[in-house]
Amino acid sequence: MGAVTTAADHPAAPAALTGRAAALEAADALGDLRARFDLPGDGSVYLVGNSLGALPRAVAPAVADAVQRQWGRARVGGWNTEGWWTAPQRVGDRVGALLGAAPGQVVVGDCTSVQLHKVHLAAAAETRRRSGGDGRGGRRRVVVADPGSFPTDLFVLHSDARLAGLEVVLASPPEVPAVLAARGDEVALVALSQVDYRTGELWDLPGLTRAAHDAGALVLWDLCHSAGVVPADLDEHDVDYAVGCSYKFLNGGPGAPAWVYVPRRLQAGFANPVPGWNSAAQPFAMTAEYTPASDIAVARTGTPQMISLLALEAALSAYDGVDVDAVRARSLSLTGLALEALDALVPEVEVVTPREPDRRGSALALRHPQAWGVVRALHARGVEGDFRAPDVVRWGVAPLYLSHADVLAAVVALRAVLDGGEHLAAEAAERPTVT
Ligand SMILES: *Cc1c(COP(=O)(O)O)cnc(C)c1O
Numbered sequence: 370m371g372a373v374t375t376a377a378d379h380p381a382a383p384a385a386l387t388g389r390a391a392a393l394e395a396a397d398a399l400g401d402l403r404a405r406f407d408l409p410g411d412g413s414v415y416l417v418g419n420s421l422g423a424l425p426r427a428v429a430p431a432v433a434d435a436v437q438r439q440w441g442r443a444r445v446g447g448w449n450t451e452g453w454w455t456a457p458q459r460v461g462d463r464v465g466a467l468l469g470a471a472p473g474q475v476v477v478g479d480c481t482s483v484q485l486h487k488v489h490l491a492a493a494a495e496t497r498r499r500s501g502g503d504g505r506g507g508r509r510r511v512v513v514a515d516p517g518s519f520p521t522d523l524f525v526l527h528s529d530a531r532l533a534g535l536e537v538v539l540a541s542p543p544e545v546p547a548v549l550a551a552r553g554d555e556v557a558l559v560a561l562s563q564v565d566y567r568t569g570e571l572w573d574l575p576g577l578t579r580a581a582h583d584a585g586a587l588v589l590w591d592l593c594h595s596a597g598v599v600p601a602d603l604d605e606h607d608v609d610y611a612v613g614c615s616y617k618f619l620n621g622g623p624g625a626p627a628w629v630y631v632p633r634r635l636q637a638g639f640a641n642p643v644p645g646w647n648s649a650a651q652p653f654a655m656t657a658e659y660t661p662a663s664d665i666a667v668a669r670t671g672t673p674q675m676i677s678l679l680a681l682e683a684a685l686s687a688y689d690g691v692d693v694d695a696v697r698a699r700s701l702s703l704t705g706l707a708l709e710a711l712d713a714l715v716p717e718v719e720v721v722t723p724r725e726p727d728r729r730g731s732a733l734a735l736r737h738p739q740a741w742g743v744v745r746a747l748h749a750r751g752v753e754g755d756f757r758a759p760d761v762v763r764w765g766v767a768p769l770y771l772s773h774a775d776v777l778a779a780v781v782a783l784r785a786v787l788d789g790g791e792h793l794a795a796e797a798a799e800r801p802t803v804t
Pocket residue numbers: 480481482483518519521522562566591593594614627
């Protein structure tokens with residue numbers, strides 16, 4: 370594509386909307402924290418923070434230090450002197466603070482897919498234990514999951530169900546209470562995402578957690594699309610397990626390690642199905658016999674990805690002094706303005722995301738028959754979004770580094786793309802491996 374446009378190139382918005390954006394920006398309590406990020410400074414509007422968050426300024430010096438001083442000078446001693454060994458828990462506590470989890474219950478490592486695998490099988494074992502140790506989990510063999518889940522969540526779940534002899538029942542979150550009413554005494558685990566990755570819909574984490582518990586089932590929440598932008602209050606809601614990645618709204622960088630939440634009450638019995646040496650009670654005893662750790666380290670596996678982990682730790686400093694409730698308020702203000710502008714300027718485009726504030730996460734999904742062409746044409750105008758097959762344009766709204774003026778500029782650019790038929794020509798653009 371050609372050179373990215375500058376902010377000055379974005380077409381002008383109607384004065385009423387420009388004024389509205391300025392008023393909302395002035396009224397927002399969090400403020401624009403983009404100074405904490407190393408953005409290209411070319412006026413582009415980055416609406417893909419729900420896929421790969423922007424680069425926090427603290428990361429580059431931290432990675433340079435990790436490589437040059439820590440690895441280069443401390444060498445193997447870094448495991449002790451640089452706190453590498455305990456970093457998965459230390460960084461886990463920092464993530465946990467954004468999730469409403471008290472320290473000692475989140476550990477960072479692996480990728481989300483692997484963390485899902487650990488939790489599915491640990492939950493199956495916990496269910497068997499609760500049912501009196503008959504080894505079969507009584508009648509509780511069912512895992513309820515959303516058919517609209519991110520594919521990896523379903524791929525791993527189906528594989529784990531085969532391994533553990535579980536039955537997967539697919540039900541979208543609004544249907545879950547009915548499944549629990551009909552078959553609640555068969556359900557071992559309810560596994561859902563807090564925010565739908567495709568539509569941006571926010572599900573009722575407290576209510577669905579309560580419903581699962583009332584039926585005697587455990588609950589697992591995937592927070593990939595909500596961590597850092599929607600409060601989860603995991604401790605308060607008595608959530609059993611949660612997982613998430615850290616490269617989306619947590620800005621940890623490409624391939625940043627994922628995390629898992631296991632509350633204290635479930636740590637002693639957590640049957641990690643990949644019980645690598647890092648999860649042992651005494652990893653350096655080098656015994657052939659496995660004794661699991663009795664704290665959150667039980668969810669660790671092997672040697673942590675230290676450079677990525679230290680990059681994530683630095684990235685999380687973008688959240689220093691930031692309250693997730695304030696991030697949530699700014700997020701709703703930004704997506705709310707985008708909805709107002711879409712209604713006013715591009716009423717012909719269907720917004721898939723629910724309009725009610727308590728039903729939307731921090732992304733908007735727009736349906737268009739040439740969604741791919743729309744994404745490419747917007748890219749040429751310096752507005753970055755992503756395409757989700759078959760017909761969705763997805764805009765992630767990262768409240769730390771986007772302003773009300775940015776989201777308004779994106780909608781105005783969309784109007785210009787459609788007016789100029791730019792999406793029709795762009796629809797033919799080759800699709801790269803990663804969309
Ligand atoms: C992004 C995302 C993942 C990513 O899984 P990885 O194994 O970390 O690549 C998983 N689940 C959901 C819901 C996601 O949005």
